[in-house]
Amino acid sequence: MKILVVDDEENIRKLVQYNLVLDGHEVILAEDGKEGLEKARQEMPDLILLDIMMPEMDGLEVCSRLKKDPEMRDIPIFMLSAKGQMKDLEDAFEAGADNYITKPFDVDKLSEIIQFKMKKLQEKTT
Template sequence: MARILIVEDEPDVMLLLENRVRGAGHDVISATDGEAGLELALAEKPDLIVLDWMMPKLDGIRVCELVRHADPDRDIKVLMLTARSQQKDVDRAYAAGADEYIVKPFSSRELITRIGALLDGGAAEAHPV
């Protein structure tokens, strides 16, 4: 069982994510803004972070950069889950240190598949969502 941090500011999306990730057998911690997400990421050291881009207080890109900078030797996987779908956004997320990128709206099955692939040691094969 992996420990997964979900950082998402939309309550309905957060509930869906928590239910699906717990249903896949993982331990879930969550935050509803970027600052709280960063604090939990540094204190709790999750195995994987599901991270929204557009959030209050601190955006997901900055959270990703700060997590990577704070502990560069720790292999925390980061999956960006965002409505931003342009290629320049995808490129920016990977440059910030994201391991995977999923565009909203998303398939719950695809999300769990990609989380599993990341936890097993790599990025999942990209599929349209």
């Protein structure tokens, strides 16, 4: 699976990348919202992991733009954020996010969630 990871924190990117690669995924990285949007268009990933608090363009903006784009709206977007209040979740789903994972997260759990959720989404579409 091709996964785009958008996060401004280098260490987080590194962390997610390492683990997803180990799980056998192809990982593409982006440092901020703007880059994330560009990479998504170029690469057409199977899944996007998106941080919210980012310079240039925040994750919510990226998400809602992607979801408005007819070509990319079907790419599942999992928000990956340190913001854990109810309001933040609501905003994320409002923007069209498919899932919301709060930081800090368990690396194993992340893998599981990705697998489980992707399976569910596939079942839905077929």
